[in-house]
Amino acid sequence: MRSRRGVWAWAVSLAVVTALASAATALGVSFVPVAGAAGAPQVGTLAPDPGADIPAVFGQRTGSERAFQDYFGVTAYVALARTDSTDTRNPCLYLLDSDEVGRDDGRAPGGNFVYGGCGAGVFPATVEFVVAEGMPPAFVERFPIGTSVQFVYDGENVGVFSDRG
Numbered sequence: 101m102r103s104r105r106g107v108w109a110w111a112v113s114l115a116v117v118t119a120l121a122s123a124a125t126a127l128g129v130s131f132v133p134v135a136g137a138a139g140a141p142q143v144g145t146l147a148p149d150p151g152a153d154i155p156a157v158f159g160q161r162t163g164s165e166r167a168f169q170d171y172f173g174v175t176a177y178v179a180l181a182r183t184d185s186t187d188t189r190n191p192c193l194y195l196l197d198s199d200e201v202g203r204d205d206g207r208a209p210g211g212n213f214v215y216g217g218c219g220a221g222v223f224p225a226t227v228e229f230v231v232a233e234g235m236p237p238a239f240v241e242r243f244p245i246g247t248s249v250q251f252v253y254d255g256e257n258v259g260v261f262s263d264r265g
Contacts, residue, residue, distance in 0.1 A: 140250065144260035146176050154179075155201055164189075168258055170198045172243075173236025176251060176258050178225065183218050192218035193225035193253045197236050225253040 152167035154177065168176040175198045180189040194216040219225035228250040231243045243249055248263040 138248070138250075138263070140248065140261040140263045142259050143262045144171065146171050146251075146258035146260065148257070153201075155196070171239075171260065172241070173198050173238040175201050176253075178253050178258070181218060183220060190219045190221070191225045191253055191255070192216060193227050193251060193258065195227055195251060199236070219253070224255070227251045 146168040149167045149169045152169075152175075154165045154167060162180065164180040166178045168178075175196050177194045177196070178191050179194070181192040182188070183190045183192075194214075196214055215227045215229055217225055217227040228248070231240060231245050231247045231249060233245065243262060243264065250261040252259045252261065
């Protein structure tokens with residue numbers, strides 16, 4: 101017959117092995133951190149343009165729309181938009197070719213430069229892309245083809261980030 105001390109030692113060793121196995125499993129299935137930003141420097145800030153007209157393509161005005169000053173042939177707009185089935189509204193950032201902004205025919209802009217992205221809760225509205233053919237000439241002159249560019253709306257202004265500062 102086994103001694104009480106031996107049974108307790110066996111039980112404690114079993115508990116230690118179980119705890120170590122659980123810890124090893126937890127470490128093995130934990131998430132791998134991913135950088136939230138590429139570290140690209142900020143190269144510009146778009147200031148609001150309170151006197152600018154909001155294009156008809158944005159539909160009925162709610163009063164939340166904001167326009168920003170032209171930036172190398174690109175005009176930015178921010179508006180609250182419904183982003184889920186519960187009617188939650190978050191800020192969305194839209195970038196349009198400035199040459200198409202003045203159109204008042206209600207049609208969507210037809211150029212090669214129409215981008216948009218919405219925020220969600222604490223995450224800001226962002227738009228990112230790689231500069232390609234068909235974008236406004238002044239923008240391509242400032243940011244050559246192949247340049248990564250990101251626009252971020254911080255609730256007040258739009259910051260511009262690029263891998264080629």
